[in-house]
Amino acid sequence: MAWQDGAAKWFNYGDLEVALKQQLLVEKNNKELLEDCFYKNLSFGTAGLRGELGFGTNRMNIYTVRKAALGLALYIKSCGEVAENRGVVIAYDPRHQSAEFGLEVAKVLGFNGIRCYLFDELQSTPLLSFAVRELNTFSGIVITASHNPSEYNGLKVYGEDGGQVTLEAANAITAHTESINDLFSVEVAEEAILLKEGLLTYLNHEMSDRYVLHLNGILLGGEPDKGLSIVYSPLHGAGGKLVSRGLEVAGFSDVTIVSEQAIPDPNFTTVKYPNPEESQAFEMALTYGYKVKADLLIATDPDADRMGVAVRDLEGEYVFLTGNQIGALLLNALLEDKSDRDTMPKNGVVLKTIVTSELGRAIADKYGVKTMDVLTGFKFISEKILEFEETAESTFLFGYEESYGYLIGDFVRDKDAVQASVLIAEVAARYKAKGQTLLDGLHELYEEHGFYQESLESITLRGKTGMAKIDEIVNYFRSTSFVKEFTKPLSIIEDYSSGHFVNVETGDRRPLNLPIANALKFILSNGAWFAIRPSGTEPKIKFYFGVKGATKVESDALLLKLKEAVMTVVEGLTSDS
The missing domain is CATH 3.40.120.10 (Alpha-D-Glucose-1,6-Bisphosphate, subunit A, domain 3)
Known part of the structure; x- marks a missing residue:
């Protein structure tokens, strides 16, 4: 359907929500905005929907939320009656319409006979993950746009393990959602009826108490000041x-x-x-x-x-402190504590993403702990934890990503700022007891393992043309032209879209054994690296950089040269935007 046809359908819908109708009328002559609102359907990112609030199929609103909820309902129903009865936990943050969207999800799921547990006040994402596990529900939803600006909202979907839904489940939910041709046709039940029939239960502070x-269970041993x-x-x-x-x-x-x-x-x-x-x-x-x-x-x-x-x-x-630095301090404290108390499992594993600092691997190596890389997105960390539980071959110790996400105790299966806040305070208290700060602790890690430094550059390219430009940039870096023209000596190319890494010098090609993703990582002969990844939730393309030097001065210089070399290429590709 052309965007004009989609816009016309919204203009002609007689029962359109009043606020959306007013917004639509105000912008009726803004063709650029109308095209952006209707040229596509808001699609799943790494675990759900996220977008700007407003009218249209490419915005977060009551109709796109209902459609996504029905897609989830159809998926749950396809999994059988037991899944329906186990139900879904729903939480929401303080954003515009979050509480309304949370109730609408419950009303769609309830209409389809699926039991729902809705928090009676705003709650965090980690508590939602915890509640899924505590109540043994089949799924969970949190209405949030995480750290995005106020004009955004979103909907993240969780599986029965409390982690963000797997790619397989996300694809199935997407397929069900896309089968709904008329988003105005999604039916909802009345809240009072759902409460009376036991299909809707409100959760109170008791879940927080648990x-x-x-x-x-995650507090460090001993009693530091x-x-x-x-x-x-x-x-x-x-x-x-x-x-x-x-x-x-x-x-x-x-x-x-x-x-x-x-x-x-x-x-x-x-x-x-x-x-x-x-x-x-x-x-x-x-x-x-x-x-x-x-x-x-x-x-x-x-x-x-x-x-x-x-x-x-x-x-x-x-x-x-950067996300990588916080992660290194938390990881070192956890492993040191387990080593001191002789509670380190023989098969312990640290999980980090492909764009997270290699300092974590060096710290884990010191304690004889294996480090495993996963794709960007905490869902891949939670999937590995579940895999460890099912095979009993490995024990999860710590998971983190450079974007300030950390998990210590696996009673939650997503990044958890509550756990992280408590642990970083404990680590800081330990250093204070020695007359030091976290900065001293970080410097000690650098002196011992090398001066690792990382950086991130993001470019925002909005709208239909912006998405096309992002594709163009990724495709160029994936091309043989880039490999031939890049001035730095490349050693390994990891293409997560093809699922292979290539040794540039020998041509050796091997599987990465990771899920398919639209991302690239280039490792230089000196061990420095950079990665490219379009955001799954924002109109951005991100460029990650990592180096290691014998001194801070050396690592500063290495990082500056690497960033200049890569971003010069990017500037050439975006100069006509």
């Missing part, structure tokens, strides 16, 4: 209650909450971008930190699956 009890001063901000999101309770359970009493950002706010009024990966998200936390002279600043994103930190140095200034 989760907090499990946090005790807990006199650490912490400032924490939920960034207007769902993490406030659980992170605060987690820190309290771990014995931290000197915790100051950024009160202005403890209030759920769909507009994220006090912060430009609610992403703890960005230093600007810490502006208010910094003000609090300087006032109380906090040792550690912690922030979590709106659905509390990502966590960022800043550390006060000896001069009293705050230094922001």
Whole structure:
């Protein structure tokens, strides 16, 4: 269907939701916007939908949410009556229409005879994952756009293990969803009827209580000085209650909450971008930190699956740590603790993504622990954990990704900023007891294993033309022309689309043994690397870089040269955009 036909159908639909109808009428002459809203259907990324709020088939709205919910319902029904009765847990964050979308999902699933458990207030993504496992439901859904700006929302789908749905399940749900030709035809049940028939149950604080009890199992051994001063901000999101309770359970009493950002706010009024990966998200936390002279600043994103930190140095200034640096500190502390207590399993495995620092592998090697790479996306980490459970050949120890996502205890099967916040506080407290900070700990790791440095460059290319340009960029880097023209000596090319890696010098070609994905990784002869990956949830293409030097000065120089070489190629490809 041409985008004009799709737009006309929305204009002519008499029962269109009032707010959407008004938006549509205001923009009726904005052809560029109309085309972007209707030229395609909003599609699944790594585990569900995510997009800008608004009218149209390429936006998050009540109709696209209902359609996705029906796609899930049809998938669950295809799995049998037991799956229907086990049901679905639904959670939502504080974004615009999140609570409404959560109820609409329940009303669609309930209409189709599928039992639903809906949280009675906003809750975090890790609690949703935990609840799926606790209640033994067949699936779970959280309404969130994670760390995206306020104009976005999304819908993430989880499997029965509490992890984001597998590619196989996602493809099946997508197929069912795409079979629905008329998204205005999706039927819903009344909330009161679902409650009366037992197809809808509201969940209260009891699930949070159960989760907090499990946090005790991931605390480090011993009793390091807990006199650490912490400032924490939920960034207007769902993490406030659980992170605060987690820190309290771990014995931290000197915790100051950024009160202005403890209030759920769909507009994220006090912060430009609610992403703890960005230093600007810490502006208010910094003000609090300087006032109380906090040792550690912690922030979590709106659905509390990502966590960022800043550390006060000896001069009293705050230094922001990267996701890779936080991961290295957490991993080292965990493995050191298990080694000291003689609880290290012989078959332990650390899981990280293909674009996460190699420092983690070096740390794990020191303790005789295997490191395994997976594709970008925490769902692939959770899938490996499930595989370990089923085969009993490996034991999960820690999983992380460079984009500020970490998992310690496998009672959750997605990245968990609550767990990570508690553990990073414990690690900081241990260093403080020795008269050190996390920065000292990080420097010790660099001195021991080498000065690893990483960087990320993202280019946003919106709309239909932007998506075409992203495809063009990836295709060029995949071509033989790039390999011949690139000035740096390439050693290995890993093409996750073909599922093979190639030794550039010998031509040797072998399987990667990973799922198919639209991503590339290039490893240079000196061990440096860069990777290219279009985002599955945003109109972006991302370029990752990693180097290792004997000194920080050397690694700085290596990183700068690598980035310049790659981004010069990219600039040439985008100069006509």
